[in-house]
Amino acid sequence: MAIENKQDEISEMLVELSEMLAYTAKYQHDEVPFGEDLNYLENYIGIMKKRFVDKFTVHTELDEALYRYSVPKFFLQPFVENALIxxxxxxxxxGEIRITGFIRNGVRQFVIEDNGVGMSREAIGRLMNGQHEKERKDSIGIDNVDKRIKLLYxxxxxxxxxxxxxxxTKVTITLPA
Incomplete structure (x- = not known):
């Protein structure tokens, strides 16, 4: 219906959303192929760019070797969401978000940087302990990502x-290679 009514933006958002839902249903494991998790993130970013027109840009620089590995499901998206919200x-x-990923000395590192308002040490402590100023039940949670990584690796x-x-803010995620 969106295509028939020439609602291209709505059509694109529906495709992105349906791919995100398919990803959520398809992978029931703790780890997923990196490319699949990145695709989920790209769909999320696509939807948010339509919601927040001209508010932010995202730049990625990812080592091709990263695509050979699995990663914890939803391990990048919460950090991008935190920057946006x-x-x-x-x-x-x-607003600018830069996502880089590389492998060095047997370790995979992913860095998510933004030029947002930043936060105090106390706010970082609350964030890493799951104590958010604005309690959100729909969020995966940054502390949850850290705990899952430690459990897995x-x-x-x-x-x-x-x-x-x-x-x-600069977030560094470290995983074994």
């Missing part, structure tokens, strides 16, 4: 958040 909350445009791996008020 909290980091860019008070801006109209100019060991205490050496996980999530580290660096941020300062007014200086954006």
């Amino acid at each position: 909290h980091g860019f909350e008070d801006i109209e445009e100019g 060991g205490e050496t791996y996980g999530v580290v958040v660096h941020s300062e008020p007014g200086a954006g």
Whole structure:
């Protein structure tokens, strides 16, 4: 119906949403192919770009070797969501998110950086302990991602958040190669 009524944007959003739902239903395991999780993230970003027109851009730089590995399901999306909902909350445009991924010394690292409002050490502590200022029942949770990584791969791996008020946020996710 959206196509017939020349509602291209709605049509695109429905396709992205249906792919996200298919991903959610298809993979019942803790780990998924990296490319599949990245596709989920790209669909999420596509929908959010339509919702927040001109508010943000996303740049990715990912080592091709990463596609040979599995990753924890939904391991990048919560950090992008946090940047959009909290980091860019008070801006109209100019938000930037940079996602990089590489392999070095037997370790996979993924870095999500934004130029948002940043947060204090206390806010980072609450975030990493699952204590959010705005309780959200629909969120996977950043602390949840860290706990799942540690359960899957060991205490050496996980999530580290660096941020300062007014200086954006940098999240580093470390996984074994």
